[in-house]
Amino acid sequence: MQVNNSVGIVAAQTAHFDAPLTLKSGAVLPQYNLVYETYGQLNADKSNAVLICHALSGTHHVAGKYSEDDKYPGWWDNLIGPNKPLDTNKFFVIGVNNLGGCHGSTGAASINPATSQPWGSAFPILTVEDWVTSQTLLADYLGIQQLAAVVGGSLGGMQALQWTIAYPERVRHALVIASAPNLTAQNMAFNEVARQAIITDPEFHGGDYYAHGVVPRRGLRIARMLGHITYLSDDAMGAKFGRKLKDTIKYSFDAEFEMESYLRYQGDKFAGEFDANTYLRMTRALDYFDPALDFGGDLTEALKKVTAQFLVVSFTSDWRFSPARSREVVKALLDNERTVSYAEVTAAHGHDAFLMPDPHYHAILRSYLNNILVENIQVDNIKAGSVA
Amino acid sequence: MSITQQQLGQEFRHDFAIIASWLPFGAKVLDLGCADGALLQYLKASLEVRGYGVEKDDANWLASMSSGINVIQMDLESGLSGFEDQSFDTVILSQTLQAVHNTEVIVREMLRVGHEVIVTFPNFGYWRNRSQILTGNMPVSKSLPHQWFDTPNVHLCTINDFDQFCKNSNITIKERLVLTDNKPVTFMPNLMGNLAMYRLENSLPR
Numbered sequence: 001m002q003v004n005n006s007v008g009i010v011a012a013q014t015a016h017f018d019a020p021l022t023l024k025s026g027a028v029l030p031q032y033n034l035v036y037e038t039y040g041q042l043n044a045d046k047s048n049a050v051l052i053c054h055a056l057s058g059t060h061h062v063a064g065k066y067s068e069d070d071k072y073p074g075w076w077d078n079l080i081g082p083n084k085p086l087d088t089n090k091f092f093v094i095g096v097n098n099l100g101g102c103h104g105s106t107g108a109a110s111i112n113p114a115t116s117q118p119w120g121s122a123f124p125i126l127t128v129e130d131w132v133t134s135q136t137l138l139a140d141y142l143g144i145q146q147l148a149a150v151v152g153g154s155l156g157g158m159q160a161l162q163w164t165i166a167y168p169e170r171v172r173h174a175l176v177i178a179s180a181p182n183l184t185a186q187n188m189a190f191n192e193v194a195r196q197a198i199i200t201d202p203e204f205h206g207g208d209y210y211a212h213g214v215v216p217r218r219g220l221r222i223a224r225m226l227g228h229i230t231y232l233s234d235d236a237m238g239a240k241f242g243r244k245l246k247d248t249i250k251y252s253f254d255a256e257f258e259m260e261s262y263l264r265y266q267g268d269k270f271a272g273e274f275d276a277n278t279y280l281r282m283t284r285a286l287d288y289f290d291p292a293l294d295f296g297g298d299l300t301e302a303l304k305k306v307t308a309q310f311l312v313v314s315f316t317s318d319w320r321f322s323p324a325r326s327r328e329v330v331k332a333l334l335d336n337e338r339t340v341s342y343a344e345v346t347a348a349h350g351h352d353a354f355l356m357p358d359p360h361y362h363a364i365l366r367s368y369l370n371n372i373l374v375e376n377i378q379v380d381n382i383k384a385g386s387v388a
Numbered sequence: 389m390s391i392t393q394q395q396l397g398q399e400f401r402h403d404f405a406i407i408a409s410w411l412p413f414g415a416k417v418l419d420l421g422c423a424d425g426a427l428l429q430y431l432k433a434s435l436e437v438r439g440y441g442v443e444k445d446d447a448n449w450l451a452s453m454s455s456g457i458n459v460i461q462m463d464l465e466s467g468l469s470g471f472e473d474q475s476f477d478t479v480i481l482s483q484t485l486q487a488v489h490n491t492e493v494i495v496r497e498m499l500r501v502g503h504e505v506i507v508t509f510p511n512f513g514y515w516r517n518r519s520q521i522l523t524g525n526m527p528v529s530k531s532l533p534h535q536w537f538d539t540p541n542v543h544l545c546t547i548n549d550f551d552q553f554c555k556n557s558n559i560t561i562k563e564r565l566v567l568t569d570n571k572p573v574t575f576m577p578n579l580m581g582n583l584a585m586y587r588l589e590n591s592l593p594r
Contacts, residue, residue, distance in 0.1 A: 330460060363450060368453065
């Protein structure tokens with residue numbers, strides 16, 4: 001029986017903040033916008049809110065479509081909706097575009113009120129800590145004192161972890177998926193290559209390319225191609241493309257192998273819609289995140305004040321955020337005797353697996369989220385919506 | 389005990405009750421190979437233990453997590469490297485010993501992580517098993533339900549064998565109880581007992 005379980009047609013909203021935000025770097029954002037979407041209904045005691053934190057290239061558009069003709073739904077639509085694992089009959093789900101993003105929240109392409117020009121290179125470098133602080137201000141704006149859960153994969157998982165460290169009283173559950181307590185040197189090295197591709201593009205203009213009416217497309221394209229290689233496993237690439245040729249060998253440097261067309265397509269698509277300054281800043285936030293740093297590298301100490309309950313999930317073929325890194329988070333939580341379950345999902349898709357609708361993975365999320373208690377004022381709605 | 393297995397909707401398991409009797413109220417417990425989490429659920433309800441399970445199998449892991457148990461998905465065979473020395477009151481290996489490959493390593497690891505260790509296993513020396521061997525077949529029974537060709541069990545042993553193992557490995561047996569059909573057995577336990585239950589600790593000074 002096919003049940004229509006999409007959140008349907010959605011629209012983004014904008015929250016404006018006039019109070020200056022002092023960032024970890026010491027820089028100050030005098031005012032800013034956060035663009036966000038919500039799905040489901042906030043209950044009477046506002047206890048059923050779930051925040052979705054996005055990763056490197058994610059947005060606030062997590063579920064649903066903007067119009068009937070929209071080709072693709074939000075980036076985590078397979079997870080979120082009525083009767084889906086993250087059930088919008090039960091939860092009020094919030095997607096937000098992080099500060100510095102390029103999908104509506106204030107970023108480098110926004111107008112700097114001091115100069116009336118785009119921020120460009122002057123836009124500050126933000127950290128995971130700054131994002132989480134801004135997310136708490138969005139929660140305030142929505143009248144939510146405590147989130148039922150924060151959910152995030154990859155860089156989003158780092159934000160979920162940071163919520164539990166910095167605002168333990170404001171989050172009851174953290175779902176930290178395909179993430180890590182910091183990046184390894186190898187992982188940061190990929191970011192550095194991506195940034196160098198962008199920064200050395202002649203059309204980057206030190207980050208002030210907006211004024212020149214150009215974008216550093218070539219750099220951004222290569223950065224994205226590199227990223228895609230690291231998000232897939234060797235096996236997944238082998239299964240998807242192998243050594244398949246589009247036609248025959250032509251003794252050229254054109255995209256002769258299918259893998260090459262795929263990477264070029266992904267690179268071109270991304271370069272046409274994403275802002276290079278955002279990409280630089282997102283990768284830097286990844287590099288800088290290291291909650292154990294202030295505790296002599298001791299993650300157990302860093303998580304001492306955490307009170308949230310945790311679900312940590314990793315994927316066997318994910319080599320960019322390997323299971324071993326998730327186990328470090330689990331160990332620190334165990335050392336502190338916190339409530340935690342850890343699943344190591346057998347998956348072929350590498351890092352991308354966290355976005356795939358693998359049945360066991362989704363069963364894990366469904367079951368965990370199902371066990372979260374919220375005051376339910378919408379019992380009738382749920383009954384009406386649950387069985388078609 | 390405040391809550392019975394019946395109240396939890398569980399079939400009465402004498403071995404669970406014995407394990408509970410070997411734990412202090414509020415104990416911090418690690419259950420290795422926790423299956424669907426039934427033991428930890430019972431111990432949580434009856435003794436308010438602070439419990440964690442370890443389970444490798446996807447379906448069992450999901451069943452444990454769904455029942456509200458903290459459960460860590462990992463393979464015991466690689467040791468307990470994610471757990472600090474002496475960080476648990478008791479580490480339990482309930483009816484799983486016979487299915488592990490690195491038996492000695494795992495028992496050592498349990499004694500490293502826990503102050504005490506509880507190990508239970510089906511006694512291969514039980515007379516019903518012996519009688520099936522005598523008739524020329526590998527035993528198949530309620531406690532050993534698998535055929536020889538699809539069994540997960542790789543290290544079946546008798547009570548005598550395990551006693552010897554503990555002696556050789558310098559492990560002190562604090563208590564040993566033997567059950568058959570949920571009832572204690574004291575007469576010729578290696579012959580009459582179906583389920584062996586051990587309460588162990590390190591002999592060496594820590």
